Amino acid sequence: MLSMSRRHLMLAATGLAAAAAAPRIVFAQAAAPAPAPAAATGPFTLPPLTYPTNAFEPHIDAKTMEIHHDRHHAAYVANMNNAAKTNPQLGTAKIENVLGNLNALDDSIKFTVRNNLGGHANHTMFWQIMGPNGGKPEGEVLAAIDRDLGGLEKFQNDFNAAGGRQFGSGWVFVTVTKDGKLAIETRPNQDSPIMDGKRALMGNDVWEHAYYLNYQNRRADYLKAWWNTVNWAKIAERYAAAKAGTLGV
Numbered sequence: 557m558l559s560m561s562r563r564h565l566m567l568a569a570t571g572l573a574a575a576a577a578a579p580r581i582v583f584a585q586a587a588a589p590a591p592a593p594a595a596a597t598g599p600f601t602l603p604p605l606t607y608p609t610n611a612f613e614p615h616i617d618a619k620t621m622e623i624h625h626d627r628h629h630a631a632y633v634a635n636m637n638n639a640a641k642t643n644p645q646l647g648t649a650k651i652e653n654v655l656g657n658l659n660a661l662d663d664s665i666k667f668t669v670r671n672n673l674g675g676h677a678n679h680t681m682f683w684q685i686m687g688p689n690g691g692k693p694e695g696e697v698l699a700a701i702d703r704d705l706g707g708l709e710k711f712q713n714d715f716n717a718a719g720g721r722q723f724g725s726g727w728v729f730v731t732v733t734k735d736g737k738l739a740i741e742t743r744p745n746q747d748s749p750i751m752d753g754k755r756a757l758m759g760n761d762v763w764e765h766a767y768y769l770n771y772q773n774r775r776a777d778y779l780k781a782w783w784n785t786v787n788w789a790k791i792a793e794r795y796a797a798a799k800a801g802t803l804g805v
């Protein structure tokens with residue numbers, strides 16, 4: 557253990573030194589977006605990943621996971637914390653209640669909330685329904701897929717096709733009603749089915765930031781590979797919550 561720890565520390569120190577010596581090269585290679593704005597603290601928090609960033613290699617690479625979670629999702633969180641400074645009610649209400657009533661918001665913040673709280677909700681769901689060794693759908697979820705979506709193979713093909721057709725940035729979701737009925741739906745940008753009073757059982761992010769480092773413009777290849785990252789046990793939990801009326805984001 558001790559030698560492993562020392563080796564790990566040495567490697568970490570080497571990595572830190574390299575990063576400090578050539579930060580511009582690292583950023584250029586990673587095609588990093590602009591850093592998140594300041595003021596990351598407040599009522600909104602970035603949920604930590606429950607698995608390492610390399611958990612999905614080779615399907616999704618660690619660098620993509622780091623940038624996606626630590627910068628893109630973090631930016632949505634930081635933007636919401638900024639918005640909550642002048643609109644503290646945003647930080648105390650349930651996310652699904654705010655997104656489900658966007659028209660109740662003042663025009664000055666509606667656009668910010670739609671994009672950034674939508675992004676926070678969508679990504680929070682996204683990290684949850686992914687996981688290593690995610691298994692296969694079974695039980696009630698599989699029965700619902702068979703009943704409403706034509707079986708697993710047809711469902712996955714239709715889901716991938718819908719994600720491929722989404723023009724520009726957006727998401728492909730499976731929505732779920734309180735009686736457990738499933739449907740494939742897409743949304744542009746960071747819109748969420750929650751904005752229409754619905755709930756997302758699961759969804760895949762088809763923004764280029766989700767796949768561009770590895771897949772470049774090959775969104776279809778990413779959509780196919782992504783199924784290797786799906787955590788079906790978590791989706792079963794979310795399905796049960798939807799039927800109980802307790803599913804949030």
Ligand SMILES: [Fe+2]
Pocket residue numbers: 624628679761763765766
């Ligand atoms: Fe994303």
